[in-house]
Amino acid sequence: MNRPTSTALAALSLLSVTALTACGGSSDPATDEPKAGSSTSASTAKAPTPAEHLAATIVTKADTDGFEVEEPDDEYAFAKSTDEVTVDKPVCAPLAYAMNQLPLGTPEADLTRLTSGPTDAPTQLTKGVTFTYVTLASYASGKAQSTFADARKAVDACGDGFTAKANGNESPYDSVTAEKVAPAGDESLGFTSTMTFRGVPHVLRGEVVRNGDVLAVYFSVDGMAIANGRPSDAKLSPTVVKAQNGKLS
Numbered sequence: 001m002n003r004p005t006s007t008a009l010a011a012l013s014l015l016s017v018t019a020l021t022a023c024g025g026s027s028d029p030a031t032d033e034p035k036a037g038s039s040t041s042a043s044t045a046k047a048p049t050p051a052e053h054l055a056a057t058i059v060t061k062a063d064t065d066g067f068e069v070e071e072p073d074d075e076y077a078f079a080k081s082t083d084e085v086t087v088d089k090p091v092c093a094p095l096a097y098a099m100n101q102l103p104l105g106t107p108e109a110d111l112t113r114l115t116s117g118p119t120d121a122p123t124q125l126t127k128g129v130t131f132t133y134v135t136l137a138s139y140a141s142g143k144a145q146s147t148f149a150d151a152r153k154a155v156d157a158c159g160d161g162f163t164a165k166a167n168g169n170e171s172p173y174d175s176v177t178a179e180k181v182a183p184a185g186d187e188s189l190g191f192t193s194t195m196t197f198r199g200v201p202h203v204l205r206g207e208v209v210r211n212g213d214v215l216a217v218y219f220s221v222d223g224m225a226i227a228n229g230r231p232s233d234a235k236l237s238p239t240v241v242k243a244q245n246g247k248l249s
Helices: 006-020 050-057 090-098 143-157 223-228 238-248
Strands: 068-070 109-118 129-138 162-166 169-173 175-179 187-197 200-211 214-220
Touching (some): 050 214, 200 223, 200 238, 214 238
Antiparallel strands (some): 068 109, 162 169
């Protein structure tokens, strides 16, 4: 019996989500000197850690016009770290990580959220629920730029697909193509991937955006369609992507 792919396992988590969702110091005005006993000035305050910075900038429900924003369920994760993943074509590894909510490269901190909400589709026939994963990762100076370059190389080199394996599970992707996305951050990259599960075709989409030393990776999957055995063509939510990019810029 074929073991389920990571996307199919994630679909179970997505089904559960669907069921559950229906001060600074002051200065003396006369002398403009700090008052006795005042705290250290903001200019010398300790800078936030990479993890604190990501926690402060990750997208929230308040940013997304009512989308649900939650921590993903690790129970159905394809892998909990990149060390658990092997790829038949090593150059394609960044795509395997991006489509399984794992950070690219070697960040100093990373954070992932699962967003769900109504699509931005204009007609009733195409309305539904969009599931978009958002993974933020913070890197040492210069590392985000080289990691982004690796992701672009992967999109260019993996057109005829690849297979990722982890913990006894296998995710074969049939193809990868570059997809045009709205310019964002310092540089941005979009891609489309196709996969076949139990004879049914599915289209997945992703986007990578670099803002300085932070990468935002977006990935959209129609887990409901995969679980129900019907074809899918998942699209990233413009609402979520725009909101997250806005908080990083």
